[in-house]
Amino acid sequence: MATPTTAARFEDLLSVRAAIGRGGPAPGGQAGRKPGYEFGSGRPDPASFPYDGLVVATARMMAAEGADALTYGDPQGYVGLRELIARKHGRFEGLAIGPEDLLIINGSSHGISLVIGAFVDPGDPVICEAPTFSGTLNTLRRHGAELHGVPLDAEGLPPAAVRERLEALRAQGRPCKLLYLMPNFHNPAGPTLPLARRRELLAVAREYNVPILEDDAYGELRFEGEALPSLYALDEDGIVTRSGTLSKILGAGVRLGWLLAPRDLLPIFQSFNFGGGVSPFTSRVVTYYLRDHLEEHVARLVEVYRAKRDAMLAGLDEVLADTDGEISRPAGGFFIWLRLPSGTDRAKLARLAAESGAGSVPGTSFFPNGGGEGYIRLAFSYESPERCHEGARALAGAIYRSID
Amino acid sequence: MATPTTAARFEDLLSVRAAIGRGGPAPGGQAGRKPGYEFGSGRPDPASFPYDGLVVATARMMAAEGADALTYGDPQGYVGLRELIARKHGRFEGLAIGPEDLLIINGSSHGISLVIGAFVDPGDPVICEAPTFSGTLNTLRRHGAELHGVPLDAEGLPPAAVRERLEALRAQGRPCKLLYLMPNFHNPAGPTLPLARRRELLAVAREYNVPILEDDAYGELRFEGEALPSLYALDEDGIVTRSGTLSKILGAGVRLGWLLAPRDLLPIFQSFNFGGGVSPFTSRVVTYYLRDHLEEHVARLVEVYRAKRDAMLAGLDEVLADTDGEISRPAGGFFIWLRLPSGTDRAKLARLAAESGAGSVPGTSFFPNGGGEGYIRLAFSYESPERCHEGARALAGAIYRSID
Numbered sequence: 001m002a003t004p005t006t007a008a009r010f011e012d013l014l015s016v017r018a019a020i021g022r023g024g025p026a027p028g029g030q031a032g033r034k035p036g037y038e039f040g041s042g043r044p045d046p047a048s049f050p051y052d053g054l055v056v057a058t059a060r061m062m063a064a065e066g067a068d069a070l071t072y073g074d075p076q077g078y079v080g081l082r083e084l085i086a087r088k089h090g091r092f093e094g095l096a097i098g099p100e101d102l103l104i105i106n107g108s109s110h111g112i113s114l115v116i117g118a119f120v121d122p123g124d125p126v127i128c129e130a131p132t133f134s135g136t137l138n139t140l141r142r143h144g145a146e147l148h149g150v151p152l153d154a155e156g157l158p159p160a161a162v163r164e165r166l167e168a169l170r171a172q173g174r175p176c177k178l179l180y181l182m183p184n185f186h187n188p189a190g191p192t193l194p195l196a197r198r199r200e201l202l203a204v205a206r207e208y209n210v211p212i213l214e215d216d217a218y219g220e221l222r223f224e225g226e227a228l229p230s231l232y233a234l235d236e237d238g239i240v241t242r243s244g245t246l247s248k249i250l251g252a253g254v255r256l257g258w259l260l261a262p263r264d265l266l267p268i269f270q271s272f273n274f275g276g277g278v279s280p281f282t283s284r285v286v287t288y289y290l291r292d293h294l295e296e297h298v299a300r301l302v303e304v305y306r307a308k309r310d311a312m313l314a315g316l317d318e319v320l321a322d323t324d325g326e327i328s329r330p331a332g333g334f335f336i337w338l339r340l341p342s343g344t345d346r347a348k349l350a351r352l353a354a355e356s357g358a359g360s361v362p363g364t365s366f367f368p369n370g371g372g373e374g375y376i377r378l379a380f381s382y383e384s385p386e387r388c389h390e391g392a393r394a395l396a397g398a399i400y401r402s403i404d
Numbered sequence: 405m406a407t408p409t410t411a412a413r414f415e416d417l418l419s420v421r422a423a424i425g426r427g428g429p430a431p432g433g434q435a436g437r438k439p440g441y442e443f444g445s446g447r448p449d450p451a452s453f454p455y456d457g458l459v460v461a462t463a464r465m466m467a468a469e470g471a472d473a474l475t476y477g478d479p480q481g482y483v484g485l486r487e488l489i490a491r492k493h494g495r496f497e498g499l500a501i502g503p504e505d506l507l508i509i510n511g512s513s514h515g516i517s518l519v520i521g522a523f524v525d526p527g528d529p530v531i532c533e534a535p536t537f538s539g540t541l542n543t544l545r546r547h548g549a550e551l552h553g554v555p556l557d558a559e560g561l562p563p564a565a566v567r568e569r570l571e572a573l574r575a576q577g578r579p580c581k582l583l584y585l586m587p588n589f590h591n592p593a594g595p596t597l598p599l600a601r602r603r604e605l606l607a608v609a610r611e612y613n614v615p616i617l618e619d620d621a622y623g624e625l626r627f628e629g630e631a632l633p634s635l636y637a638l639d640e641d642g643i644v645t646r647s648g649t650l651s652k653i654l655g656a657g658v659r660l661g662w663l664l665a666p667r668d669l670l671p672i673f674q675s676f677n678f679g680g681g682v683s684p685f686t687s688r689v690v691t692y693y694l695r696d697h698l699e700e701h702v703a704r705l706v707e708v709y710r711a712k713r714d715a716m717l718a719g720l721d722e723v724l725a726d727t728d729g730e731i732s733r734p735a736g737g738f739f740i741w742l743r744l745p746s747g748t749d750r751a752k753l754a755r756l757a758a759e760s761g762a763g764s765v766p767g768t769s770f771f772p773n774g775g776g777e778g779y780i781r782l783a784f785s786y787e788s789p790e791r792c793h794e795g796a797r798a799l800a801g802a803i804y805r806s807i808d
Contacts, residue, residue, distance in 0.1 A: 007672065009642070010613075041476070043476060044475060046471040049470060054474075055462055107679045108679075119422070142678075177419075250474075252474070252475050253473050253474040253684035255681070255683045255684070262411075264410050265414070268411065272422070272517075274516070275512075276659065279658075279659045281689075285685075
């Protein structure tokens with residue numbers, strides 16, 4: 001029934017948001033053919049998926065509450081899953097929350113889009129890190145946000161620079177609608193924000209009355225050191241919303257995450273989550289599995305991903321140690337951030353990297369206002385430790401041979 | 405961490421859309437205690453859910469493609485499910501479409517919100533039926549649409565009245581952004597739009613360059629008569645987007661539906677569906693089940709729901725036959741629409757209906773611009789035929805005794 005002219009016919013009828021970015025690439029797709037070493041997108045380790053455990057959980061769940069799994073659900077999300085997530089926050093962080101503090105969502109990106117939609121009209125200023133997660137950049141741009149990227153230093157987002165930006169906006173009479181940041185194992189850059197900075201950022205946000213969106217997709221996957229309290233946990237004023245996800249600790253294919261937020265903000269986010277609750281079926285399957293296996297499964301994943309990180313770091317270090325390239329050493333998460341050595345010929349690198357078979361994401365994808373040409377991001381999450389090592393050596397060789 | 409003042413603190417920071425309807429009821433919830441007879445919301449028949457079939461399908465699917473089920477998916481949706489939906493359109497309607505014509509979504513309401521979001525900015529005119537589906541009314545209102553309800557007659561939406569409204573808008577220089585309608589087994593009113601009207605509405609929409617959103621949540625559940633071609637099937641100009649769902653033919657808890665649309669519109673709708681594809685896990689579970697069971701399962705559901713409709717109609721007719729009340733007799737779907745007899749004392753009816761234990765939805769919920777006080781909607785989908793009959797008699801008795 002389609003004609004090639006349908007979109008053109010309705011071009012003038014598109015909403016302001018839909019018209020933003022028309023002609024750009026379709027979101028979410030992965031271009032080109034599959035690389036030999038999948039270091040591009042942050043796909044979870046397939047060997048760690050609990051295949052049998054989820055089949056058993058499905059059978060047990062359907063026997064116990066199949067009728068509820070197959071009909072419309074609670075708009076806030078299955079209470080059993082919310083209880084489990086609340087318990088998780090207690091076990092992993094000593095944070096006392098309840099199911100009424102949570103909204104179940106279709107994965108972290110969905111939750112982030114609900115928060116952005118609640119605050120951002122086209123043209124509104126938003127402060128984010130530079131670099132930051134490319135998926136959220138896409139969502140912010142689709143909503144027409146005016147992006148103010150604040151450069152990271154070795155410890156993450158500097159509160160003084162955030163204050164400066166807020167002061168400049170205030171001088172223009174323009175309120176900042178949102179401050180978006182990743183305090184743990186920053187994607188892509190790696191740093192974990194120190195406690196003092198967390199407190200300072202809260203104070204700045206309170207002073208300028210800016211809602212904070214704390215993206216914590218990887219918080220459970222800490223390879224070493226002690227967990228720091230989240231901004232949500234430190235917040236005494238109800239200004240922080242925190243997003244989490246099962247994508248990294250169970251499987252991205254279940255499309256389940258949560259928003260943890262001041263209770264009176266949850267209905268505002270929820271009101272743009274149309275339909276009969278988020279996945280009553282899948283929510284119950286994963287709850288039945290994780291009730292019995294959460295701690296042991298996460299402990300296993302920490303071992304798995306630490307080994308992969310170490311293997312990739314070893315492969316990079318073995319080849320690039322005598323260059324001035326900089327390689328992040330994140331305390332958790334999925335990613336390594338690499339500043340290319342001075343004098344790297346990027347055209348030559350593109351050719352040699354393709355020959356090496358190792359994928360990566362160019363640094364430019366992560367910057368809200370341009371820049372990042374000298375960086376690449378590598379994901380160690382998907383490939384085995386052996387292949388992380390081998391592929392990292394191959395890519396590092398390509399980099400080495402590209403130095404002028 | 406929440407304080408009672410968070411929403412108030414950020415009230416001025418809310419987006420235009422988030423500020424719409426603040427202070428209204430939270431969407432999606434069901435107020436009050438459960439009625440004895442659940443005739444209110446259109447919940448699918450729980451006895452017909454394929455509990456064992458889905459458990460078997462989960463085990464088979466996980467063995468065959470568990471890794472793909474648990475990682476990020478195709479942004480357009482699992483191709484196996486799109487192939488199955490395309491095949492369904494061939495089998496049930498003789499409509500030749502392919503997987504590339506479909507976008508998988510989190511249930512029909514989600515798809516409808518994507519289409520509305522693509523076209524409607526706050527203040528934009530939208531034409532819909534009066535009455536129409538209350539869930540879509542909520543979504544339209546949340547997006548700030550200016551609603552133009554066109555009254556239905558016994559055959560559904562009258563094309564001449566739509567043309568009149570479009571002409572009036574054109575005279576004001578305001579394009580209508582969307583025409584939303586339900587041609588089959590209209591919810592709540594019941595009529596199925598005749599073929600001639602379908603053609604006429606297409607001609608009117610083409611003439612005024614209005615995109616049509618055809619909501620076909622119940623199309624497979626036809627109890628009698630021949631299926632008419634959908635507006636999508638009749639459309640030669642690429643102006644129709646049609647939404648469908650597995651909620652009524654499998655289970656609302658899987659939260660899966662689809663948009664069938666001109667191919668170059670799909671990326672526009674998809675671009676506001678953030679995240680890693682719609683439920684790769686659940687999409688595969690239901691595909692593995694429905695590949696082998698679709699036709700037999702739908703045939704069974706048609707028997708099940710026809711028996712319930714007939715039982716409810718019998719119960720109503722037995723008591724109300726000698727009044728001037730009007731009772732719809734839909735050829736499919738989940739709902740009966742009842743115009744109360746002249747002289748019904750609505751305050752008295754509210755009291756007696758509560759005593760009868762039978763739930764219903766007041767007609768006012770379905771009207772975009774007021775009205776509907778003399779109507780109620782009854783769902784026969786959830787209760788058994790016996791209870792449909794018994795509850796309908798009880799409610800009809802309450803109505804009868806409320807006539808002045």
